[in-house]
Amino acid sequence: MPSLVFDLDGTLIDSAPDIAAALNQVLKDEGLAPLSLAQVIGFIGNGIPALIAKARTHYGLSDARQEVMLAAMLGCYRHDQTRLYPGVREALSSLKAGGYRLGLCTNKNLGPTHEVLAACGLAEFFEVVIGGDSLAVKKPDSAPLQAAFAALGGTPFLYIGDSEVDEETARRAALPFAFFTGGYCHLPEERLTFALKFDSFAGLPEAVRGLAFTAPETSV
Ligand SMILES: O=C(O)COP(=O)(O)O
Numbered sequence: 513m514p515s516l517v518f519d520l521d522g523t524l525i526d527s528a529p530d531i532a533a534a535l536n537q538v539l540k541d542e543g544l545a546p547l548s549l550a551q552v553i554g555f556i557g558n559g560i561p562a563l564i565a566k567a568r569t570h571y572g573l574s575d576a577r578q579e580v581m582l583a584a585m586l587g588c589y590r591h592d593q594t595r596l597y598p599g600v601r602e603a604l605s606s607l608k609a610g611g612y613r614l615g616l617c618t619n620k621n622l623g624p625t626h627e628v629l630a631a632c633g634l635a636e637f638f639e640v641v642i643g644g645d646s647l648a649v650k651k652p653d654s655a656p657l658q659a660a661f662a663a664l665g666g667t668p669f670l671y672i673g674d675s676e677v678d679e680e681t682a683r684r685a686a687l688p689f690a691f692f693t694g695g696y697c698h699l700p701e702e703r704l705t706f707a708l709k710f711d712s713f714a715g716l717p718e719a720v721r722g723l724a725f726t727a728p729e730t731s732v
Pocket residue numbers: 519520521522555556557558559560563617618619620621
């Protein structure tokens with residue numbers, strides 16, 4: 513059976529308001545002004561340590577603050593404002609009922625990933641969860657995605673994500689990419705390569721089944 517792997521932040525969940533709240537709490541403790549939601553979204557995609565590093569660079573803070581700020585961020589990060597994008601649960605249910613194996617590959621650390629999956633009622637859908645600290649490397653290295661597909665079994669079919677980091681990860685793994693346009697991409701879509709593009713989860717199962725149907729024909 514084909515296996516599908518999903519990204520998390522900006523793909524299944526709109527987590528930016530909670531990420532911004534936690535980061536701004538850390539910045540406040542450092543005596544710094546808060547960042548806007550749009551600025552924080554600009555820093556999302558490479559994991560929480562990279563988010564902290566980008567915020568430090570923005571304010572000219574030295575590397576010496578990295579570990580303290582990272583620990584503070586992980587300590588105050590909550591999921592109160594995080595929401596599923598419309599239709600996510602229905603789409604995952606439909607794909608799972610259709611026999612697809614589902615996995616998750618995110619740059620978010622495993623601890624908060626499991627917390628947010630439970631808080632949003634998504635944990636039951638995923639047989640495999642790879643986080644930003646599961647391996648020594650993160651996306652866009654292909655290793656986390658390849659590890660997710662290897663653990664899932666079945667035929668690796670599609671990586672579904674929202675950002676240039678996800679697209680590069682799929683490209684490096686030589687796997688097709690499905691691009692959700694409603695998340696946190698920082699590049700114009702002309703710069704991305706994708707097998708399918710979607711702006712709503714309502715049509716995703718049908719689009720995936722359409723790809724699954726045509727895949728054998730194109731590979732003959
Ligand atoms: O934590 C991040 O910066 C991004 O996480 P994601 O890989 O789920 O988009």
